[in-house]
Amino acid sequence: MKKTIFFLTVILVLSAILLSACGGSAAKTSTRPEPPSEYANKTNPFAGKTDASDAGKTVYEANCASCHGTGGAGDGPAGAALDPKPADLKKTVAEASEAYMFWRISEGGGMSPFNSSMPSWKGTLSENDIWNVITYMEMNFK
Numbered sequence: 677m678k679k680t681i682f683f684l685t686v687i688l689v690l691s692a693i694l695l696s697a698c699g700g701s702a703a704k705t706s707t708r709p710e711p712p713s714e715y716a717n718k719t720n721p722f723a724g725k726t727d728a729s730d731a732g733k734t735v736y737e738a739n740c741a742s743c744h745g746t747g748g749a750g751d752g753p754a755g756a757a758l759d760p761k762p763a764d765l766k767k768t769v770a771e772a773s774e775a776y777m778f779w780r781i782s783e784g785g786g787m788s789p790f791n792s793s794m795p796s797w798k799g800t801l802s803e804n805d806i807w808n809v810i811t812y813m814e815m816n817f818k
């Protein structure tokens with residue numbers, strides 16, 4: 677009898693540990709950090725708009741394709757030697773929020789935890805052009 681209770685307790689404790697471990701990882705859809713508060717509530721004002729996507733295509737091909745590749749897969753020629761490598765933007769579009777993308781394109785990778793050669797674009801591209809390129813990514817990188 678004592679043995680049975682002991683084993684039941686062990687099984688209960690083990691399944692509790694297993695359940696909490698599974699629950700923890702299942703709840704996480706992305707390992708990306710949250711954008712800082714000044715970016716947290718941003719949403720794409722041009723979402724789904726073809727003219728914004730067309731303008732974004734020009735921005736993308738001039739500034740991003742060299743590293744991220746024409747199709748966004750992270751396989752551009754200028755990115756081959758980089759560590760970390762350029763992100764697969766199809767994954768980014770599928771997994772990350774618009775606020776996250778706007779933040780990362782604006783601020784780049786010259787900060788923790790990224791420490792990458794992703795350039796900061798906020799001094800080069802207007803806010804509208806950053807949203808245009810996000811619209812292009814959303815409508816084409818699937």
Ligand code: HEC
Binds near residue numbers: 739743755780794797
């Ligand atoms: C010099 C190469 C280079 C260029 C040019 C470049 N990137 Fe990046 N980018 C990177 C690298 C490397 C990473 C991965 C490391 C990181 O997240 O900082 C990255 C990451 C990103 C991310 C975050 C992806 C994620 O899933 O977390 C986004 C969004 C992004 N780039 C968009 C762009 C856009 C849009 C442009 C053009 C305006 C651009 N990048 C131009 C190198 C580049």
